[in-house]
Structure formats: structure tokens, C-alpha cells
Amino acid sequence: MRYLVSGYYGEGNLGDEAILAAMLHDLRCHDAAAEITVLSFDAADTARRHGVEAISTSLRNPSQLMAAVLRSHLVISGGGSFLHEADFALYGRSFLWREGRLRPVPYFLSIVTLARSLGRPVMWYALGLGPLHTAEARQAVGRVGSLCQVVTWRDVDSARLAAKVGVRAPVQLVVPDPAYSPAPAPAEDVAAALRGQGLPAGLRYLAVCPRPWLGRETYQQHLAAAVARVAAAHDLAVLFVPFQERTDGPLCAELRARPDLAERAWVVSGVDDPAVTAGILGGAEFVVSMRLHSGILAAAAGVPAAAIDYDPKVRAFLRQTGQEPWAVTADDLESAYGRSTLEDALFATVRDLPRRRAALERRVRPLRREAGRTAALAVQLAAWGGLPGVPRR
Numbered sequence: 001m002r003y004l005v006s007g008y009y010g011e012g013n014l015g016d017e018a019i020l021a022a023m024l025h026d027l028r029c030h031d032a033a034a035e036i037t038v039l040s041f042d043a044a045d046t047a048r049r050h051g052v053e054a055i056s057t058s059l060r061n062p063s064q065l066m067a068a069v070l071r072s073h074l075v076i077s078g079g080g081s082f083l084h085e086a087d088f089a090l091y092g093r094s095f096l097w098r099e100g101r102l103r104p105v106p107y108f109l110s111i112v113t114l115a116r117s118l119g120r121p122v123m124w125y126a127l128g129l130g131p132l133h134t135a136e137a138r139q140a141v142g143r144v145g146s147l148c149q150v151v152t153w154r155d156v157d158s159a160r161l162a163a164k165v166g167v168r169a170p171v172q173l174v175v176p177d178p179a180y181s182p183a184p185a186p187a188e189d190v191a192a193a194l195r196g197q198g199l200p201a202g203l204r205y206l207a208v209c210p211r212p213w214l215g216r217e218t219y220q221q222h223l224a225a226a227v228a229r230v231a232a233a234h235d236l237a238v239l240f241v242p243f244q245e246r247t248d249g250p251l252c253a254e255l256r257a258r259p260d261l262a263e264r265a266w267v268v269s270g271v272d273d274p275a276v277t278a279g280i281l282g283g284a285e286f287v288v289s290m291r292l293h294s295g296i297l298a299a300a301a302g303v304p305a306a307a308i309d310y311d312p313k314v315r316a317f318l319r320q321t322g323q324e325p326w327a328v329t330a331d332d333l334e335s336a337y338g339r340s341t342l343e344d345a346l347f348a349t350v351r352d353l354p355r356r357r358a359a360l361e362r363r364v365r366p367l368r369r370e371a372g373r374t375a376a377l378a379v380q381l382a383a384w385g386g387l388p389g390v391p392r393r
Contacts, residue, residue, distance in 0.1 A: 004074070199237070287306075304326070328342045
């Protein structure tokens with residue numbers, strides 16, 4: 001069968017690339033002859049990373065896009081969290097435009113609308129939803145989601161919001177994020193990557209995955225101060241792991257250069273294989289997570305996280321994995337109170353690491369088991385050209 005996958009791919013975000021790698025693997029497990037084309041913001045990068053056909057996401061070449069849709073038995077929108085309006089504080093409250101470009105909600109919904117207008121079935125694949133601030137976004141998600149044959153959400157909160165905005169697809173399910181399912185890279189590949197970063201062999205380390213947010217800086221310094229104190233108290237190295245090199249890399253380098261971290265900290269730069277990154281996180285004592293998929297990849301490897309909660313999707317992940325008590329909001333981390341709260345969470349994690357690992361394994365085991373099954377539903381939908389039991393158009 002032929003599949004066209006639309007998502008936030010080709011932007012150098014390791015979380016989204018981990019989602020795509022998992023989806024490709026799972027689809028091929030259920031359809032060995034799958035022919036997959038990916039819509040990408042950097043088609044050459046996506047083709048290199050994943051070994052698939054990739055074409056540009058640009059709407060300026062509608063004939064190429066229409067041809068790709070018409071060749072497909074199924075259009076997949078997802079996975080990930082791109083149906084949101086989370087960045088209004090930076091770009092203003094326009095539904096349509098952000099710095100002269102279509103915002104994510106209208107862009108990604110336009111792909112779905114095109115596919116349905118051409119008679120192709122559409123599946124929303126393990127999507128996160130929200131926040132949706134404008135009435136236009138809520139109405140558009142409700143209308144377009146209801147055109148799809150199957151809609152799957154990666155957390156209960158997204159499913160609840162979908163119900164509120166009027167998504168009425170024939171089939172709606174809550175499924176795990178695809179990134180729970182793949183295995184990390186082999187240990188020798190991970191060790192080679194760490195040697196390449198200049199990390200001495202055998203060090204015990206914690207991993208930190210920060211991100212810039214709304215132009216703020218105070219939370220970043222409080223995060224680094226808390227990590228430095230805990231790392232010094234327990235003689236741990238600190239690995240800063242940028243999930244989006246363009247934005248996170250400079251921040252990681254800045255935090256690593258602090259006097260209280262410089263002697264024990266490294267930045268893991270230039271690693272663009274999600275499986276290797278998963279292996280690096282899996283080798284940590286624990287992870288300090290702001291990027292959502294740093295928490296997911298760590299959890300899949302059995303490594304607990306203390307999280308910086310800046311978005312509803314992080315909150316949903318923490319509830320899903322039972323890790324809410326070890327989190328601090330980005331707003332609180334702007335204050336000394338938040339820094340103290342994060343320090344307490346980190347020290348508590350070190351003190352109770354075996355229990356945390358055991359509890360996390362109990363929560364994540366069913367997520368790992370179920371994550372790959374979403375692809376089976378996609379293959380069934382592609383084979384029937386609509387809902388199971390409905391002949392192809």
C-alpha cells in the first residue's frame with residue numbers, strides 16, 4: 001500500500017524525527033511492501049535520515065502535492081503536536097499568520113482538507129492537541145477532524161479537547177506516542193557517540209534537555225543552578241542534550257559554561273539519530289526534561305525524569321507515566337521558589353531511584369506494547385480505503 005505522511009518533519013527536531021522513525025518502522029512491520037512518502041520542510045534531510053521518498057511541504061507547488069495525495073491509499077497526519085496555538089506570546093493572536101507564514105493549525109488542516117476533497121482516506125496518527133486559543137482554530141479542528149475516517153490521540157487530555165471542539169470522526173482512540181516503541185541504538189553505537197563528544201568512559205551522568213521558551217532567561221539559570229547543586233552533591237557528570245540543534249544548542253552551550261558546571265558538564269552536539277539519543281538518555285541516572293520527547297525516550301528506556309512543565313503536552317506525559325510529583329512549571333521556575341522545588345525533585349529522585357525506576361516500568365510497559373499497534377489500524381484503513389468493512393472508493 002502507498003502512504004503519504006504529513007507532520008513536523010525536516011526541521012531538525014529529534015522528537016519529531018523519533019516519531020517518524022517509529023511510525024515508519026511500525027508501518028513496515030504490518031505492511032512489508034509499504035511505499036511511504038513524507039511531506040517534509042527539508043526533503044533532502046528526511047530522505048537521508050529515514051531512507052524514504054520525501055517531498056517539500058510547500059503549498060506553492062499544489063500540483064506536486066495533489067499528485068502525491070492521489071498516488072496514496074492513505075494520508076496520515078501526524079504524529080506529534082502541531083495542532084496548537086502555544087506561541088501567541090511571541091507571535092500575536094492571529095489564527096492564520098505567523099511572521100508571514102501560515103500558522104501550524106491552518107497549514108496542517110489544509111493538507112487533510114485537500115486529501116478528503118480528492119477522496120483519499122485520512123488518519124490522524126497519535127496527535128497531541130492544543131492549546132487552541134482562537135475560535136477559528138477550535139472550529140477548524142472540529143470540522144476537519146470530523147472529515148477523517150480515524151482519529152487517534154496520544155493522550156486523554158487531547159481527546160477531551162477534541163470532543164469539546166466538536167471532532168466527530170467515526171473512530172476515535174487514545175493511543176501511546178509512537179516513540180515509546182522502538183529500541184535504542186546498540187550500546188556500542190551509543191558509547192562511540194559519547195566518546196566522540198569527549199566524554200570519559202564509565203562516568204555516571206544525568207542528562208538535561210532544555211529549550212528556549214518565550215524569550216525568558218531566568219528559568220534557564222535556575223534550572224542550571226539546581227542541576228549543578230545536585231550533580232556536585234552526588235558526583236554526577238551533566239550531559240546537555242539539545243533536541244533541536246538550531247535553538248537548543250546555543251542554550252546548552254551557555255549553561256554548560258557556567259562556573260558551577262564547567263568542570264563536570266558536556267554538550268552532546270551533532271547527534272541526529274533518535275535511536276542514539278534514546279540510548280544516551282537510557283544510560284543516564286535520570287533526566288531533567290523540558291523537551292517532551294526527551295521524557296518519552298527516557299521513560300521508554302526505564303529512566304525517570306524531573307520535568308519542566310511549560311505546555312499541556314508535558315503535563316499529559318507526566319500524568320501518563322505517573323511522574324507529576326517530580327515536576328515544576330516554567331512559570332514557577334522563574335522564581336527562587338521554583339528553583340528550590342526543582343532541587344527537591346532532583347534530590348528526591350536520587351534518593352529513591354530504584355523505586356522510581358520500578359514504578360515507571362509498570363506504567364510504561366503497556367505503552368511500549370501498544371504503541372506499535374496504531375500502525376496496524378493505519379494499514380487496515382489503507383487496505384479498505386475507508387473504515388473497515390467499507391469497500392474502497
